[in-house]
Amino acid sequence: MAHEATHDHHDHHHAPQGFFQRWVMSTNHKDIGTLYLVFSLTMFFIGGSFAMVIRAELFKPGLDLVQPYFFNEMTTMHALVMIFGAIMPAFVGLGNWMIPLMIGAPDMALPRMNNLSFWILPFAFALMLSTLFLPGGGPAGGWTMYPPLSLQSSSLAYVVFAIHLMGISSIMGAINIIATILNMRAPGMDLLKMPVFVWSWLITAFLLIAVMPVLAGAVTMLLTDKYFGTSFFNPGGGGDPVLYQHVFWFFGHPEVYIMILPAFGIISEIVPTFARKPIFGYRAMVYAIACIAFLSFIVWAHHMFAVGLPLGADIFFMYATMLIAVPTGVKVFNWVATMWGGSMTFETPMLFAVAFIILFTIGGFSGLMLALVPADFQYHDTYFVVAHFHYVLVTGAAFAIMGGTYYWLPKWTGHMYNEFWGKVHFWCSVVFVNVLFFPQHFLGLAGMPRRIPDYNVAFANFNMISSIGGFLFGASQLIFLGVVVHCAFFARKKAADRVWEGAKGLEWTVPSPAPHHTFEVPPVVRDEELAHGHVDD
Amino acid sequence: MSQQHDVYYVPSKSQWPIVAAVVMFLTVFGAAHWLNAEPGDTGFGKTVIAIGAVGVLGMFFGWFRSVIKESLAGNYNHQVDTSFRMGMMWFIFSEVMFFGAFFGALFYIRNFSVPWLGGEGHGVLTHQYLYEAYSGSWGVAGGNGPLHVGGAFSVVQPWGLPLLNTLILLTSSVTVTIAHHALRAGHRGRILLFLGLTVLLGATFLYCQAHEYMEAYKELNLTLHSGVYGSTFFMLTGFHGLHVTLGTIMLAVIWCRVLKGHFNKEHHFGFEAVAWYWHFVDVVWLGLFLFVYIL
Amino acid sequence: MTSGSIRTDGAEPGRGLGIKRAVAAALAPMLALCAGIAQANPEPGQLNMTRGVTTWSGEPYFLNNVALGVCVVIGIVVFGAMFIAMFRFRKSRGAVPEKWSHNTTVEIIWTAIPVLILMALAWMATGGLVSFADTTGAQMTIKVTGYQWKWRYDYVDYQGKPVSKVGFMSRLDELSDKTRQLGSGMDPYAVKTGNENTYLLNVDKPLVLPIHTKIRFVITSEDVIHSWWVPAFGWKMDAIPGIVNSAWTNINEAGTYRGQCAELCGQDHGFMPIVVKAVSQEDFNKWLAAQEQANAPAPAATPAAASTAAAPAGHG
Numbered sequence A: 001m002a003h004e005a006t007h008d009h010h011d012h013h014h015a016p017q018g019f020f021q022r023w024v025m026s027t028n029h030k031d032i033g034t035l036y037l038v039f040s041l042t043m044f045f046i047g048g049s050f051a052m053v054i055r056a057e058l059f060k061p062g063l064d065l066v067q068p069y070f071f072n073e074m075t076t077m078h079a080l081v082m083i084f085g086a087i088m089p090a091f092v093g094l095g096n097w098m099i100p101l102m103i104g105a106p107d108m109a110l111p112r113m114n115n116l117s118f119w120i121l122p123f124a125f126a127l128m129l130s131t132l133f134l135p136g137g138g139p140a141g142g143w144t145m146y147p148p149l150s151l152q153s154s155s156l157a158y159v160v161f162a163i164h165l166m167g168i169s170s171i172m173g174a175i176n177i178i179a180t181i182l183n184m185r186a187p188g189m190d191l192l193k194m195p196v197f198v199w200s201w202l203i204t205a206f207l208l209i210a211v212m213p214v215l216a217g218a219v220t221m222l223l224t225d226k227y228f229g230t231s232f233f234n235p236g237g238g239g240d241p242v243l244y245q246h247v248f249w250f251f252g253h254p255e256v257y258i259m260i261l262p263a264f265g266i267i268s269e270i271v272p273t274f275a276r277k278p279i280f281g282y283r284a285m286v287y288a289i290a291c292i293a294f295l296s297f298i299v300w301a302h303h304m305f306a307v308g309l310p311l312g313a314d315i316f317f318m319y320a321t322m323l324i325a326v327p328t329g330v331k332v333f334n335w336v337a338t339m340w341g342g343s344m345t346f347e348t349p350m351l352f353a354v355a356f357i358i359l360f361t362i363g364g365f366s367g368l369m370l371a372l373v374p375a376d377f378q379y380h381d382t383y384f385v386v387a388h389f390h391y392v393l394v395t396g397a398a399f400a401i402m403g404g405t406y407y408w409l410p411k412w413t414g415h416m417y418n419e420f421w422g423k424v425h426f427w428c429s430v431v432f433v434n435v436l437f438f439p440q441h442f443l444g445l446a447g448m449p450r451r452i453p454d455y456n457v458a459f460a461n462f463n464m465i466s467s468i469g470g471f472l473f474g475a476s477q478l479i480f481l482g483v484v485v486h487c488a489f490f491a492r493k494k495a496a497d498r499v500w501e502g503a504k505g506l507e508w509t510v511p512s513p514a515p516h517h518t519f520e521v522p523p524v525v526r527d528e529e530l531a532h533g534h535v536d537d
Numbered sequence B: 001m002s003q004q005h006d007v008y009y010v011p012s013k014s015q016w017p018i019v020a021a022v023v024m025f026l027t028v029f030g031a032a033h034w035l036n037a038e039p040g041d042t043g044f045g046k047t048v049i050a051i052g053a054v055g056v057l058g059m060f061f062g063w064f065r066s067v068i069k070e071s072l073a074g075n076y077n078h079q080v081d082t083s084f085r086m087g088m089m090w091f092i093f094s095e096v097m098f099f100g101a102f103f104g105a106l107f108y109i110r111n112f113s114v115p116w117l118g119g120e121g122h123g124v125l126t127h128q129y130l131y132e133a134y135s136g137s138w139g140v141a142g143g144n145g146p147l148h149v150g151g152a153f154s155v156v157q158p159w160g161l162p163l164l165n166t167l168i169l170l171t172s173s174v175t176v177t178i179a180h181h182a183l184r185a186g187h188r189g190r191i192l193l194f195l196g197l198t199v200l201l202g203a204t205f206l207y208c209q210a211h212e213y214m215e216a217y218k219e220l221n222l223t224l225h226s227g228v229y230g231s232t233f234f235m236l237t238g239f240h241g242l243h244v245t246l247g248t249i250m251l252a253v254i255w256c257r258v259l260k261g262h263f264n265k266e267h268h269f270g271f272e273a274v275a276w277y278w279h280f281v282d283v284v285w286l287g288l289f290l291f292v293y294i295l
Numbered sequence C: 001m002t003s004g005s006i007r008t009d010g011a012e013p014g015r016g017l018g019i020k021r022a023v024a025a026a027l028a029p030m031l032a033l034c035a036g037i038a039q040a041n042p043e044p045g046q047l048n049m050t051r052g053v054t055t056w057s058g059e060p061y062f063l064n065n066v067a068l069g070v071c072v073v074i075g076i077v078v079f080g081a082m083f084i085a086m087f088r089f090r091k092s093r094g095a096v097p098e099k100w101s102h103n104t105t106v107e108i109i110w111t112a113i114p115v116l117i118l119m120a121l122a123w124m125a126t127g128g129l130v131s132f133a134d135t136t137g138a139q140m141t142i143k144v145t146g147y148q149w150k151w152r153y154d155y156v157d158y159q160g161k162p163v164s165k166v167g168f169m170s171r172l173d174e175l176s177d178k179t180r181q182l183g184s185g186m187d188p189y190a191v192k193t194g195n196e197n198t199y200l201l202n203v204d205k206p207l208v209l210p211i212h213t214k215i216r217f218v219i220t221s222e223d224v225i226h227s228w229w230v231p232a233f234g235w236k237m238d239a240i241p242g243i244v245n246s247a248w249t250n251i252n253e254a255g256t257y258r259g260q261c262a263e264l265c266g267q268d269h270g271f272m273p274i275v276v277k278a279v280s281q282e283d284f285n286k287w288l289a290a291q292e293q294a295n296a297p298a299p300a301a302t303p304a305a306a307s308t309a310a311a312p313a314g315h316g
């Protein structure tokens, strides 16, 4: 038995038989990647449903549907589910699927740990979501869980432990990705010939390992303050509630880049493919990501301008935050320069990429405005902030994930998705998402605080517009579900190996669908196959 | 990176990951129940924790057993070895960041929150309006904050047990290194001796620390409740102690594996991983000794 | 009620920075639309931040407008270039892809230009921040304490003299409170003060303040973190248990200014508004004297000392 089992790698091509064997005991990066993606989509729908509750309650002034406490539970859970359940696992899923294919590796470096990283997640979310059914209710202090408020919640322990589990999962996933990239590249795949997506994940994984433990530390202090009588966040005992915010945001700010850097990577794959022209300034793109990652460690207090920091701290964090616009700008300009002089077509992935560039940049602009401290005194904790981060998260991270899904779906399933419905999904999404989030800028500027279940009638019109946009945007995602399910199970049209005319890179040299095991022996990588084979800049 | 590129190795399917996920879930689920237990609770939480904890131990045992088997069967090539090494290194880095959070909290508390509460710099108004009597010093005089949470306490003197513990850990780092050299030179007897010594030193450290804690609780009235001084003291040394415990257990396991002849001059990643971990625990202690006990 | 006070200029930067005026002038046409409808309290359809009514509140307003303008300009350039590219270099128009993928000169240019723009913005923001941080020279001190879910105001000193025992709680007005209950069947549009809708923006006892007076606020909380925010003053400041923060304002115009708690503080976070009634100094003096009178004999039921009590233990 042991002998057979350990020599599994000799009977390659076919996927293993039993359902349980294949999906639960997997050591296959593609299957695990699929699990991650399916999980993420499920969570996107759950988190989205919570958002629909929020938008429905905010549809018009007056409390119509839910109690304020439940509203706060929805806000909190919506964010936690979307961040830790939808966006991050989606990127890990894409990384799992594509990184080995892109660098010529047979699988992830540590396949069993990979499986564990995934399987922790459903349990962690079961634990977290179960609090909604507890007598005391779920967490309702916002996803940032500031004490002392979060210490009033009876479900704190559940949430803290769920976060510990998610953290362990993320750290193991990140370790795996680093080891894969550094150790499993095929001969000839030099670091500076790797696809930008792989680079973005390498740096993201580093961020994850650096900050997830800090989050674990922060929530552990919450736990001991509540249950074991420590005084970290209690001034009476010499602590400080603001300390929590420092520790949390030391995690939290890199966290938001964890949710955008892989998106940059995806866009940097899609744009050159459909422009049929190599990415402009490859090295600058890589350095810019590294630079953003570095800066992300020294800007955390821009979330805390209203807590009464010393003047010098405000100034330092303002300057550091503003600096991030420079490397991010380099990325935006380079994408545009990649398009310039290309030969473009606009299939669904490219449409999402273009929308990403515009809408993410708009989110970045509002970020820059938030960085200006005196102005942030007004913006802070209003819907202006909500608008900012949904532009970077929904039209940024989520759009990149959707674009990436359309881009690689044929490679995964071996079938073309339905281009018409893909485009319908795109156009509905891009229109409604702006109806949903753009008016929130106005609400914030006019003075509507965030995290409130009800509001003055002055905010009524834009809230109603936003809610309508929200419902329609949510409904549009059903099209996405339809297109993906159709492509996976019902589509007839076979996909070519090189699915897109302009696509370059190792992943397009393997068959579609990618066989269960790729690259059993290391491929010989020729520079012409690579998107960045001859980097001379 | 020297890679061996003849053939890639992908491990076989395994049930251990899903087992691990389940037992981890059970442990924390039980713990959360236990923390929220009403008075007169039937002990449901505790039971679940117990099941989970036993499960975790069993899982580690089973998982590592299968890995060791595969390793002994010679399945792991050089590339797998490198992956393991990277995995361990980055894992240790994540641990560094975990301790970093608590050290960061300590620095913030000592350099900002306590002085501010005592009216320095940014804290004038806080002091003026809330804690006029508080002078904001660290340690006995004010480490438990303006409200003297937990009552008056004394601190552990660095030059007694803590110093001894420092010496013990430093020595243990030396012994584990000697054992490593012996391993590379192929002296089994010497490995067993020095590795055994390391385990003993680790255990002694833990004994001393337990003693120190008892003294702190019984005689010094220094407890986890002693304001933020007690919080940082026990959380930092406690998490460190937990890591020493794990490290000691791991060293003991490695000792048994040496006894069984699992390692040779070239292949002894398991040994090295544990040695790295031990050094890491050692370095953390030095930080603690300096910042928690001395300064 | 001065909610209609209309401002058409983005100037009056407080510190009289020439460049600010220049930039403002350059951006004026673009901003005219937004700037023209700025007012103190939220208005239906309001698109831009309020200009506010204090000596400092122009700073955030001005920065907001400048930053917005800068972003719009950059956006037009970048998206413009992109749309031109998307139009010109399409395969369907027979475009043939170029081979180049690098150009050091343009890369340096588009790194340097944002740096310059940012430096200008940072400089302006720093000026505003420094003036805000200066709470010296205040003629009056108000202590603000946040509670779940109401505010307490204590008048600490005025014109250099301590004020004795003037302090009160301020909470959501009854009509709003009834209307906001789930399934109350009451109409939020019917909650009015005068002809202004004050649903969720009205309190039983407003904070009364004099105009043309530099007022220092010392802000703290008794339970969880709240944040004291009146948009017309241009800032918000967190009220943190066990910590005292400070901020200041100097109101230019009499009127009623409404704000809300701006930090999630539990289930009724949305229902702890702030109302400031700014009155002339003479009126204020009269009002204060009356308050002192009323509170003087009886050792008031309002436990002023409570506000100096301990921070709540964070654990249970």
Ligand code: HEA
Binding pocket: A144, A256, A257, A259, A260, A302, A303, A321, A322, A324, A325, A326, A328, A329, A330, A332, A360, A361, A362, A363, A364, A365, A366, A367, A368, A370, A371, A372, A376, A379, A380, A381, A385, A388, A389, A392, A393, A396, A397, C071, C074, C078, C113, C114, C115, C117, C118
């Ligand atoms: C993917 C996630 C993501 C990303 C990428 C960003 C990007 C940025 N964010 Fe954002 N942010 C969030 C997610 C994200 N943010 C979230 C979730 C919150 C709220 C958390 C909470 O409270 O719940 C938040 C909140 C937040 C705040 C706190 C607001 C408050 O609570 O008061 C601030 C303040 O500085 C800020 C700033 C920025 C900046 C400067 C960037 C920059 O990185 C943006 C840089 C990009 C550009 C500027 C555009 C492209 C550049 C050019 C075209 C070049 C030329 C441009 C100029 C010279 C202007 N963000």
Ligand code: HEA
Binding pocket: A044, A045, A046, A047, A048, A049, A051, A052, A054, A055, A075, A076, A078, A079, A080, A082, A083, A087, A141, A142, A143, A144, A386, A390, A393, A394, A398, A436, A450, A451, A452, A470, A471, A472, A473, A474, A475, A477, A478
């Ligand atoms: C990480 C990413 C992420 C994503 C993708 C989203 C997506 C969305 N968010 Fe989220 N949001 C956050 C992260 C995210 N959000 C964070 C961090 C906060 C801050 C929380 C806090 O304050 O603590 C927040 C807060 C937040 C608020 C403010 C709440 C408050 O302050 O009280 C609002 C309000 O409109 C909102 C709305 C939405 C909507 C409408 C979507 C939509 O894009 C969702 C669309 C998806 C679906 C709707 C699901 C799919 C479809 C169905 C289930 C079909 C059925 C539906 C219909 C037929 C209508 N979000």
Ligand code: CUA
Binding pocket: C146, C147, C149, C225, C226, C227, C261, C262, C263, C264, C265, C266, C268, C269, C270, C272
């Ligand atoms: Cu008080 Cu929100």
Ligand SMILES: [Cu+2]
Binding pocket: A252, A253, A256, A299, A300, A302, A303
């Ligand atoms: Cu941030």
